[in-house]
Amino acid sequence: MIPMSNAVDMSDVPLVATHELMVPMQHIIDTERGLAMLKCISNAELRQVDNAIWHALAGDPARRVAVLLRFRALVQVFKARRLAELFLHRGFMLIAPAVHVAARMRLNTEWGFNPLKFERTLHDLLEQLDQGLPYSGERLRA
Numbered sequence: 591m592i593p594m595s596n597a598v599d600m601s602d603v604p605l606v607a608t609h610e611l612m613v614p615m616q617h618i619i620d621t622e623r624g625l626a627m628l629k630c631i632s633n634a635e636l637r638q639v640d641n642a643i644w645h646a647l648a649g650d651p652a653r654r655v656a657v658l659l660r661f662r663a664l665v666q667v668f669k670a671r672r673l674a675e676l677f678l679h680r681g682f683m684l685i686a687p688a689v690h691v692a693a694r695m696r697l698n699t700e701w702g703f704n705p706l707k708f709e710r711t712l713h714d715l716l717e718q719l720d721q722g723l724p725y726s727g728e729r730l731r732a
Contacts, residue, residue, distance in 0.1 A: 603663075603697040604656045610647060611693040614661040615685060617642035628674055631665055663702045664692040670705035676712070687715045 617639055623631070631639075640658055647654045668674055668688075677684050691711050697703060 603659050603699060604652070606653065606657050606660055606693050608690045608693045610653070610657050611660055611664070611689050612686075613646045613657065614639045614643050615664075615689050617646075619685075628668065628677055636662065659699055660692050660697055663697055663699070664688065667692075667703040667705055667708050670709070672709055673705060673712075676709070680716070684712075684716075687719060688712055691715060 618631075618635070621638070623635060639661065643654055643658050643661070647657060668677060677688075691708060692703065695703060695708065695711060
């Protein structure tokens, strides 16, 4: 019998539910750091987010680590110029769709999210939402 492990494969972080990834985002909004996707977030602030995740998502430690890694990658991907400009153009209404994309898109911790794929997927989602269409999510695994 092969022992089961809760280890997270850092080369391919598991997908998480959008509502789970909203936990750290809601924490930074509640603590008035909603612009963290545009500004640098300090190590102390990241530790506070880590604690918020740990307390809010009881249970499977691997899932909590996946949420943490995905949140950090989400903040990092918005350092790309085009994504930062999109955030400035759309404002806080961009957060929920961006969190959805980050929860469902493939993530490698060494490279983070691919900014171009992230932007394309986010644009697809925003177009469908702007048209009032349900989002199929088919391109999110890219």
